[in-house]
Amino acid sequence: MSADKSEPRDPHVLAVARVLDRTGRRVTALEENVRRMAADLARLAGAVADRPVPTASAAPDAEMRLIESWLLAAGTDAEHLPAVLTDLITWLDLVYLRFPDALLTGCWLWHPWVVEELWWLRGAHADAYDPETGSWLRVGDWHDRQRPGVARRVREVLGKCDLSLHVGDRADRGPAVEPPPAPLAQHAAALAGEWGRSGTAPAPTDEQLDEDRAQAATQIRRRR
Numbered sequence: 001m002s003a004d005k006s007e008p009r010d011p012h013v014l015a016v017a018r019v020l021d022r023t024g025r026r027v028t029a030l031e032e033n034v035r036r037m038a039a040d041l042a043r044l045a046g047a048v049a050d051r052p053v054p055t056a057s058a059a060p061d062a063e064m065r066l067i068e069s070w071l072l073a074a075g076t077d078a079e080h081l082p083a084v085l086t087d088l089i090t091w092l093d094l095v096y097l098r099f100p101d102a103l104l105t106g107c108w109l110w111h112p113w114v115v116e117e118l119w120w121l122r123g124a125h126a127d128a129y130d131p132e133t134g135s136w137l138r139v140g141d142w143h144d145r146q147r148p149g150v151a152r153r154v155r156e157v158l159g160k161c162d163l164s165l166h167v168g169d170r171a172d173r174g175p176a177v178e179p180p181p182a183p184l185a186q187h188a189a190a191l192a193g194e195w196g197r198s199g200t201a202p203a204p205t206d207e208q209l210d211e212d213r214a215q216a217a218t219q220i221r222r223r224r
Contacts (some may be wrong), residue, residue, distance in 0.1 A: 071115040091122045099147065103155040105165040114154050121150045183215050184208060
C-alpha cells in the first residue's frame with residue numbers, strides 16, 4: 001500500500017530540509033564572492049605590473065616635490081617657491097575657502113607659519129583623495145580633524161591682524177629677525193642621557209632656572 005500523500009511530514013525533517021536549503025544558498029553566494037575576489041585580484045595584479053617603476057635618479061626629486069616645508073625653504077629656493085604659492089592659491093580657491101569657517105585676511109602671506117599650515121593641509125587633501133592610495137578613512141580624517149584644526153588656528157591669529165600692521169616691518173626692524181632658538185637646547189644631551197638611564201628627567205639646576213628666566217624675558221620683548 002502506498003503512503004498517503006496528505007499525511008503531514010515530520011516537523012524535524014522539514015526543519016533539517018530548510019537548514020540544508022539555506023546552507024546551499026549561502027555556499028553558492030560564497031562561491032560567487034570568491035570568484036569575484038579572484039577576478040579583482042587579477043585586475044589589481046595586472047595594474048601593478050603595468051605601472052612604471054621610478055628610476056633611482058628621479059626618486060629624490062619626486063619626493064622633494066611631494067613633501068616640502070615653506071619654513072625650511074626660507075632663503076633657499078627663490079625660483080621654485082612662486083610656483084608653490086601659485087599651486088596653493090589655486091587649491092585655496094577651489095577647496096579651502098569654500099568652507100564657511102575658513103578665514104584668510106589680506107596679510108596671510110605675511111605670516112610664514114600660516115602658509116606652512118595651509119600647505120601641509122593642501123598636501124594632506126591630495127593624499128586623502130589620491131586615486132591610487134587615498135581612502136575614505138583619510139578623507140574623513142581630513143574633514144573631521146585636519147581641516148577644522150588648521151582653520152581654527154589660522155582664524156584665531158589672522159582675525160586679530162591686519163596688513164597695515166606689517167607696514168615697515170623690514171624698515172623698522174632692519175634685517176630679518178631670526179626666530180628664537182629652542183629654549184635650553186644646550187642641556188638636551190644631559191637630559192636625554194638621564195632619561196635613557198633612569199626613565200626620569202633630572203631636576204633643573206639653578207643655572208638652568210636663571211637661563212630660563214632670561215630667555216623668557218627675551219621672548220616677551222620680541223612680542224612687543
